[in-house]
Amino acid sequence: MALAIGVDIGGTKVAAGVVDTSGQVLRRARADTPERSVRPQVVEDTIVGVVTELIESCAEPIVAIGIGAAGFVAADRATIVFSPHLSWRNEPLRDRLSDRIGQPIFIDNDANAAMWAEAKYGAVRGETHAMMITLGTGIGGGILMGGEVIRGLFGIAGEFGHMQVVPGGHRCECGNRGCWEQYASGNALVREARGLVAANSPLARDLYERVAGDPARLTGPLVTEVAQAGDRTAIELLTEVGTWLGIGIANLAAAFDPGAFVIGGGVSAAGELLLDPARQAFRKQLTGRGFRPEARIVRAELGNEAGLIGAADLARESVAG
Incomplete structure (x- = not known):
């Protein structure tokens, strides 16, 4: 059995797993x-740590390691051009990890990886034209057209979260204002909820009591x-x-x-409380x-492990030719 390791690098966690050819996760590390302020070396160390843990715990050989990164991945599938939530700027991640791990490394945007998983094993099996929206710290996106992941000429297609939906709106971590992810992401949900708690709004009495009045x-x-x-x-917050999710879609x-x-993404755990208003909008x-x-709007089946x-x-396919 050709086992591969997948690593999903998000805004808050690095999740990794040994995955078989049926899409089953056999072992996990996190x-x-x-x-974001730390040196890229520290992120690299974290990746090497979880991958090494999995390799050492696995009796069978690993054929490749795939990295799903929250950021812009260049067309060479080797360089992280930019990550709004991490310190990567033109980071040659593939080569650095290859030198340290000694295994074939494949790098892609995390939402592209999630799109591929859901198309092959999950909620949109059989669809040749589909799009993935990942709602976490921000918004990621993946595009499947004709059964292939579309990455664009420069490798960074699918960054839907940074489409401007409100000119002059909330400042985004990417540097612009009014990005979609400032209105339809986990950060947006928390920002609005914290604002109500900080104001001691009578509308947020339950939330206020849950956190003892501390918005943080x-x-x-x-x-x-x-x-x-x-x-x-x-x-109402969801x-x-x-x-906003439905408007962007x-x-x-x-x-x-x-x-x-x-x-x-994590926000999709809200299920129909999120998806029903999205479909209506x-x-x-x-x-x-x-x-x-009318396109279907469905919740991912593979949850947080899709990436x-x-x-x-994708890493396994890359070494298989």
Whole structure:
């Protein structure tokens, strides 16, 4: 069995796993993502640490290692051009990891890897034209057209999170204002919830009590938990994020016309509390609504492991030729 290791580098965690040819994760390792201010070497050390742990725990040989990185990956599939959440700037990550690990290394954008996994093993099996939207710290995106991942001439297609949706809007970590991820991501959800708690709004009484009045303790999963328990304000916060999600998806449908959109990332754990308002906003904003086929909007099946599963499978295919 040709086993590969997939590594998913997100804004808050580095998750890795040994993946077989059926997309099953056989072993797992995890570490916190280093702070953005630290040297790239520290992120590299973290990757090497989780990969080494998995290699040493696996009796069978590993054929390749795939890295799904939250950032712009150059067309050479070797260099991280830019990462808004990490300190990578034109970082030759593939070569540095190859030197230290001694295994074939494949690098791709994390959302591209997740798109591949969901198309091969998950929610959009059988779709030849689909798009992945990953909602976590920010928004990532992957494009599947004609059964192939589309990366663009320079390798960085699919950075949907940095489409401008509100001119002069919230400042984004990428440096611009009004990016989509400032309105439809985990960070957006937490920002709005913390604002209500900081203001001691009577609308956020349940959230306020959950964190003892300390906005810094408020997280996206907590907002989702409170919403799922029926809190009207938490539900409203997720509805707002879902509405922005649907607006952005309608724009993508106008440009790419896929058969399905698959929604992954940590925020997708909210399920229909997020997806139902997204579908409503999508239908309302869709160009030619009522006179054209409507793409499905579905939740990812592989959860938070889609990125590492896809990275591992792409790496395995790259060494198989």
